[in-house]
Amino acid sequence: MQPDNTPFRLGFVTGATPDKWAARWRERHRRPLELVPVEETDQARVLAEDAVDMCLVRLPVTGDDLHVVRLYDEQxxxxxxxxxxxxxxxxxxxxxxxxxxxxxxxxxxxxxxxxxxxxxxxxxxxxxxxxxxxxxxxxxxxxxxxxxxxxxxxxxxxxxxVVDLAPTTVALAWKRDRDDDWTQEMVGIARGRTSRSSRR
The missing domain is CATH 3.40.190.10 (Periplasmic binding protein-like II)
Structure with missing residues:
Protein backbone atom coordinates (compact mmCIF):
# COMPACT_ATOMS: atom_id res chain seq x y z
CA MET A 1 0.00 0.00 0.00
CA GLN A 2 1.14 3.52 -0.77
CA PRO A 3 2.24 5.66 2.20
CA ASP A 4 -0.50 7.94 3.48
CA ASN A 5 -0.10 10.44 6.30
CA THR A 6 -3.77 11.39 6.55
CA PRO A 7 -5.57 9.71 9.48
CA PHE A 8 -7.72 6.67 8.72
CA ARG A 9 -10.95 7.45 10.58
CA LEU A 10 -12.71 4.48 12.17
CA GLY A 11 -16.06 5.30 13.73
CA PHE A 12 -17.55 3.10 16.42
CA VAL A 13 -20.95 3.01 18.11
CA THR A 14 -21.40 2.88 21.87
CA GLY A 15 -20.38 -0.50 23.24
CA ALA A 16 -18.16 -1.47 20.31
CA THR A 17 -14.52 -1.92 21.34
CA PRO A 18 -12.05 -1.16 18.54
CA ASP A 19 -9.00 -0.82 20.81
CA LYS A 20 -7.56 -4.25 20.01
CA TRP A 21 -7.90 -3.64 16.28
CA ALA A 22 -6.41 -0.17 16.65
CA ALA A 23 -3.36 -1.65 18.39
CA ARG A 24 -2.86 -4.15 15.54
CA TRP A 25 -3.22 -1.39 12.95
CA ARG A 26 -0.60 0.73 14.71
CA GLU A 27 1.77 -2.25 14.93
CA ARG A 28 1.59 -2.74 11.16
CA HIS A 29 1.25 0.75 9.69
CA ARG A 30 2.63 4.22 10.08
CA ARG A 31 -0.59 5.75 8.76
CA PRO A 32 -2.34 7.37 11.74
CA LEU A 33 -5.61 5.82 12.95
CA GLU A 34 -8.28 8.06 14.45
CA LEU A 35 -11.06 6.45 16.53
CA VAL A 36 -14.30 8.43 16.28
CA PRO A 37 -17.16 7.79 18.77
CA VAL A 38 -20.53 7.71 16.97
CA GLU A 39 -24.07 7.61 18.36
CA GLU A 40 -26.03 4.71 16.87
CA THR A 41 -28.63 7.16 15.55
CA ASP A 42 -25.86 8.89 13.58
CA GLN A 43 -24.10 5.85 12.12
CA ALA A 44 -25.69 6.10 8.66
CA ARG A 45 -25.18 9.87 8.52
CA VAL A 46 -21.45 9.84 9.32
CA LEU A 47 -20.91 7.25 6.59
CA ALA A 48 -23.02 9.14 4.05
CA GLU A 49 -21.25 12.41 4.81
CA ASP A 50 -17.76 10.86 4.71
CA ALA A 51 -17.13 11.93 8.31
CA VAL A 52 -15.42 8.55 8.77
CA ASP A 53 -13.71 6.10 6.43
CA MET A 54 -15.37 3.08 8.04
CA CYS A 55 -17.65 2.56 11.00
CA LEU A 56 -18.35 -0.19 13.49
CA VAL A 57 -22.15 -0.11 13.32
CA ARG A 58 -25.03 -1.94 14.91
CA LEU A 59 -27.32 -3.46 12.28
CA PRO A 60 -29.47 -2.53 10.57
CA VAL A 61 -27.71 0.38 8.91
CA THR A 62 -29.32 2.21 6.01
CA GLY A 63 -27.62 3.01 2.73
CA ASP A 64 -27.69 1.20 -0.61
CA ASP A 65 -24.10 2.20 -1.36
CA LEU A 66 -22.53 0.44 1.63
CA HIS A 67 -20.35 -2.61 2.03
CA VAL A 68 -21.25 -4.40 5.28
CA VAL A 69 -19.25 -7.16 6.97
CA ARG A 70 -20.94 -8.81 9.95
CA LEU A 71 -18.56 -9.36 12.86
CA TYR A 72 -20.36 -10.66 15.95
CA ASP A 73 -23.72 -10.86 17.71
CA GLU A 74 -24.71 -9.50 21.11
CA GLN A 75 -27.38 -10.57 23.59
CA VAL A 162 -33.85 -11.09 27.58
CA VAL A 163 -33.64 -14.63 26.25
CA ASP A 164 -36.38 -14.52 23.60
CA LEU A 165 -35.04 -11.43 21.82
CA ALA A 166 -32.91 -11.95 18.73
CA PRO A 167 -29.29 -10.88 19.12
CA THR A 168 -28.09 -7.56 17.78
CA THR A 169 -25.23 -7.60 15.27
CA VAL A 170 -22.12 -5.44 15.15
CA ALA A 171 -20.63 -4.98 11.68
CA LEU A 172 -18.06 -2.97 9.76
CA ALA A 173 -19.60 -0.68 7.17
CA TRP A 174 -18.09 1.63 4.56
CA LYS A 175 -19.15 3.30 1.32
CA ARG A 176 -18.50 1.37 -1.86
CA ASP A 177 -16.65 4.29 -3.39
CA ARG A 178 -14.22 4.25 -0.45
CA ASP A 179 -13.31 0.58 -0.92
CA ASP A 180 -9.52 0.45 -1.22
CA ASP A 181 -6.50 -1.37 0.20
CA TRP A 182 -6.76 0.51 3.49
CA THR A 183 -10.38 -0.43 4.13
CA GLN A 184 -9.61 -4.03 3.22
CA GLU A 185 -6.68 -3.96 5.63
CA MET A 186 -9.04 -2.96 8.47
CA VAL A 187 -11.48 -5.68 7.43
CA GLY A 188 -8.64 -8.17 7.65
CA ILE A 189 -7.61 -6.98 11.09
CA ALA A 190 -11.21 -7.17 12.35
CA ARG A 191 -11.52 -10.70 10.98
CA GLY A 192 -8.28 -11.78 12.63
CA ARG A 193 -6.03 -12.02 9.60
CA THR A 194 -2.36 -11.72 10.47
CA SER A 195 0.08 -9.47 8.66
CA ARG A 196 1.36 -12.54 6.75
CA SER A 197 -1.98 -14.06 5.79
CA SER A 198 -3.65 -13.64 2.42
CA ARG A 199 -6.73 -11.51 1.87
CA ARG A 200 -8.27 -14.33 -0.14
Whole structure:
Protein backbone atom coordinates (compact mmCIF):
# COMPACT_ATOMS: atom_id res chain seq x y z
CA MET A 1 0.00 0.00 0.00
CA GLN A 2 1.14 3.52 -0.77
CA PRO A 3 2.24 5.66 2.20
CA ASP A 4 -0.50 7.94 3.48
CA ASN A 5 -0.10 10.44 6.30
CA THR A 6 -3.77 11.39 6.55
CA PRO A 7 -5.57 9.71 9.48
CA PHE A 8 -7.72 6.67 8.72
CA ARG A 9 -10.95 7.45 10.58
CA LEU A 10 -12.71 4.48 12.17
CA GLY A 11 -16.06 5.30 13.73
CA PHE A 12 -17.55 3.10 16.42
CA VAL A 13 -20.95 3.01 18.11
CA THR A 14 -21.40 2.88 21.87
CA GLY A 15 -20.38 -0.50 23.24
CA ALA A 16 -18.16 -1.47 20.31
CA THR A 17 -14.52 -1.92 21.34
CA PRO A 18 -12.05 -1.16 18.54
CA ASP A 19 -9.00 -0.82 20.81
CA LYS A 20 -7.56 -4.25 20.01
CA TRP A 21 -7.90 -3.64 16.28
CA ALA A 22 -6.41 -0.17 16.65
CA ALA A 23 -3.36 -1.65 18.39
CA ARG A 24 -2.86 -4.15 15.54
CA TRP A 25 -3.22 -1.39 12.95
CA ARG A 26 -0.60 0.73 14.71
CA GLU A 27 1.77 -2.25 14.93
CA ARG A 28 1.59 -2.74 11.16
CA HIS A 29 1.25 0.75 9.69
CA ARG A 30 2.63 4.22 10.08
CA ARG A 31 -0.59 5.75 8.76
CA PRO A 32 -2.34 7.37 11.74
CA LEU A 33 -5.61 5.82 12.95
CA GLU A 34 -8.28 8.06 14.45
CA LEU A 35 -11.06 6.45 16.53
CA VAL A 36 -14.30 8.43 16.28
CA PRO A 37 -17.16 7.79 18.77
CA VAL A 38 -20.53 7.71 16.97
CA GLU A 39 -24.07 7.61 18.36
CA GLU A 40 -26.03 4.71 16.87
CA THR A 41 -28.63 7.16 15.55
CA ASP A 42 -25.86 8.89 13.58
CA GLN A 43 -24.10 5.85 12.12
CA ALA A 44 -25.69 6.10 8.66
CA ARG A 45 -25.18 9.87 8.52
CA VAL A 46 -21.45 9.84 9.32
CA LEU A 47 -20.91 7.25 6.59
CA ALA A 48 -23.02 9.14 4.05
CA GLU A 49 -21.25 12.41 4.81
CA ASP A 50 -17.76 10.86 4.71
CA ALA A 51 -17.13 11.93 8.31
CA VAL A 52 -15.42 8.55 8.77
CA ASP A 53 -13.71 6.10 6.43
CA MET A 54 -15.37 3.08 8.04
CA CYS A 55 -17.65 2.56 11.00
CA LEU A 56 -18.35 -0.19 13.49
CA VAL A 57 -22.15 -0.11 13.32
CA ARG A 58 -25.03 -1.94 14.91
CA LEU A 59 -27.32 -3.46 12.28
CA PRO A 60 -29.47 -2.53 10.57
CA VAL A 61 -27.71 0.38 8.91
CA THR A 62 -29.32 2.21 6.01
CA GLY A 63 -27.62 3.01 2.73
CA ASP A 64 -27.69 1.20 -0.61
CA ASP A 65 -24.10 2.20 -1.36
CA LEU A 66 -22.53 0.44 1.63
CA HIS A 67 -20.35 -2.61 2.03
CA VAL A 68 -21.25 -4.40 5.28
CA VAL A 69 -19.25 -7.16 6.97
CA ARG A 70 -20.94 -8.81 9.95
CA LEU A 71 -18.56 -9.36 12.86
CA TYR A 72 -20.36 -10.66 15.95
CA ASP A 73 -23.72 -10.86 17.71
CA GLU A 74 -24.71 -9.50 21.11
CA GLN A 75 -27.38 -10.57 23.59
CA UNK A 76 -29.99 -7.89 24.37
CA UNK A 77 -30.47 -7.21 28.09
CA UNK A 78 -32.96 -5.28 30.19
CA UNK A 79 -31.56 -2.60 32.49
CA UNK A 80 -33.49 -1.99 35.71
CA UNK A 81 -33.06 -0.28 39.07
CA UNK A 82 -30.93 -2.34 41.45
CA UNK A 83 -33.94 -3.18 43.70
CA UNK A 84 -36.26 -4.15 40.83
CA UNK A 85 -37.91 -7.59 41.04
CA UNK A 86 -36.05 -8.62 37.85
CA UNK A 87 -32.80 -8.72 39.83
CA UNK A 88 -34.09 -11.81 41.67
CA UNK A 89 -33.77 -13.96 38.52
CA UNK A 90 -30.93 -14.80 36.12
CA UNK A 91 -32.83 -14.08 32.89
CA UNK A 92 -36.19 -12.84 31.65
CA UNK A 93 -38.49 -13.01 28.64
CA UNK A 94 -40.42 -10.19 27.01
CA UNK A 95 -43.58 -11.46 28.70
CA UNK A 96 -41.91 -10.92 32.09
CA UNK A 97 -41.58 -7.23 31.19
CA UNK A 98 -45.07 -6.76 29.74
CA UNK A 99 -46.25 -4.34 32.46
CA UNK A 100 -43.09 -2.21 32.46
CA UNK A 101 -42.54 1.24 30.99
CA UNK A 102 -39.99 0.86 28.20
CA UNK A 103 -37.89 4.02 27.96
CA UNK A 104 -35.87 2.96 24.91
CA UNK A 105 -37.38 3.00 21.41
CA UNK A 106 -39.97 0.19 21.22
CA UNK A 107 -39.48 -0.01 17.44
CA UNK A 108 -36.01 -1.44 18.16
CA UNK A 109 -37.45 -4.25 20.31
CA UNK A 110 -39.16 -6.83 18.06
CA UNK A 111 -42.34 -8.12 19.67
CA UNK A 112 -42.65 -5.36 22.26
CA UNK A 113 -45.84 -3.84 20.83
CA UNK A 114 -47.57 -7.22 20.84
CA UNK A 115 -46.37 -8.06 24.36
CA UNK A 116 -46.75 -4.84 26.33
CA UNK A 117 -49.88 -4.54 28.47
CA UNK A 118 -49.51 -0.88 29.48
CA UNK A 119 -49.83 2.37 27.57
CA UNK A 120 -46.36 3.74 26.97
CA UNK A 121 -45.71 7.22 28.28
CA UNK A 122 -44.52 9.87 25.85
CA UNK A 123 -40.83 9.36 26.55
CA UNK A 124 -38.45 11.63 24.65
CA UNK A 125 -35.74 10.10 22.49
CA UNK A 126 -32.82 9.16 24.75
CA UNK A 127 -29.18 8.27 24.36
CA UNK A 128 -28.24 4.91 25.91
CA UNK A 129 -26.67 6.75 28.86
CA UNK A 130 -29.86 8.72 29.47
CA UNK A 131 -31.96 5.54 29.21
CA UNK A 132 -29.78 3.80 31.80
CA UNK A 133 -30.13 6.81 34.13
CA UNK A 134 -33.92 6.68 33.85
CA UNK A 135 -33.97 2.92 34.38
CA UNK A 136 -31.74 3.28 37.46
CA UNK A 137 -34.26 5.76 38.90
CA UNK A 138 -36.98 3.10 38.75
CA UNK A 139 -39.19 5.07 36.35
CA UNK A 140 -38.92 2.48 33.58
CA UNK A 141 -36.72 -0.16 31.98
CA UNK A 142 -34.27 0.00 29.09
CA UNK A 143 -33.45 -2.75 26.60
CA UNK A 144 -29.93 -2.45 25.22
CA UNK A 145 -27.15 -4.62 23.78
CA UNK A 146 -25.09 -6.30 26.50
CA UNK A 147 -21.91 -4.36 25.70
CA UNK A 148 -23.72 -1.04 26.06
CA UNK A 149 -25.22 -2.04 29.41
CA UNK A 150 -21.79 -3.10 30.64
CA UNK A 151 -20.14 0.09 29.43
CA UNK A 152 -22.76 2.30 31.11
CA UNK A 153 -23.10 0.21 34.28
CA UNK A 154 -24.06 2.05 37.47
CA UNK A 155 -24.13 0.91 41.08
CA UNK A 156 -27.84 1.69 41.26
CA UNK A 157 -28.73 -0.38 38.20
CA UNK A 158 -28.59 -4.02 37.10
CA UNK A 159 -29.14 -5.91 33.85
CA UNK A 160 -30.44 -9.33 32.88
CA UNK A 161 -30.56 -11.17 29.51
CA VAL A 162 -33.85 -11.09 27.58
CA VAL A 163 -33.64 -14.63 26.25
CA ASP A 164 -36.38 -14.52 23.60
CA LEU A 165 -35.04 -11.43 21.82
CA ALA A 166 -32.91 -11.95 18.73
CA PRO A 167 -29.29 -10.88 19.12
CA THR A 168 -28.09 -7.56 17.78
CA THR A 169 -25.23 -7.60 15.27
CA VAL A 170 -22.12 -5.44 15.15
CA ALA A 171 -20.63 -4.98 11.68
CA LEU A 172 -18.06 -2.97 9.76
CA ALA A 173 -19.60 -0.68 7.17
CA TRP A 174 -18.09 1.63 4.56
CA LYS A 175 -19.15 3.30 1.32
CA ARG A 176 -18.50 1.37 -1.86
CA ASP A 177 -16.65 4.29 -3.39
CA ARG A 178 -14.22 4.25 -0.45
CA ASP A 179 -13.31 0.58 -0.92
CA ASP A 180 -9.52 0.45 -1.22
CA ASP A 181 -6.50 -1.37 0.20
CA TRP A 182 -6.76 0.51 3.49
CA THR A 183 -10.38 -0.43 4.13
CA GLN A 184 -9.61 -4.03 3.22
CA GLU A 185 -6.68 -3.96 5.63
CA MET A 186 -9.04 -2.96 8.47
CA VAL A 187 -11.48 -5.68 7.43
CA GLY A 188 -8.64 -8.17 7.65
CA ILE A 189 -7.61 -6.98 11.09
CA ALA A 190 -11.21 -7.17 12.35
CA ARG A 191 -11.52 -10.70 10.98
CA GLY A 192 -8.28 -11.78 12.63
CA ARG A 193 -6.03 -12.02 9.60
CA THR A 194 -2.36 -11.72 10.47
CA SER A 195 0.08 -9.47 8.66
CA ARG A 196 1.36 -12.54 6.75
CA SER A 197 -1.98 -14.06 5.79
CA SER A 198 -3.65 -13.64 2.42
CA ARG A 199 -6.73 -11.51 1.87
CA ARG A 200 -8.27 -14.33 -0.14
Missing amino acids: PVVVVADEHVVTAVDEVTLADLADEQLVTDPDLVPGWAATSTVERLDWPAMTPREAVEVAASGAGVAILPLSVARLLHRKDAAHRP
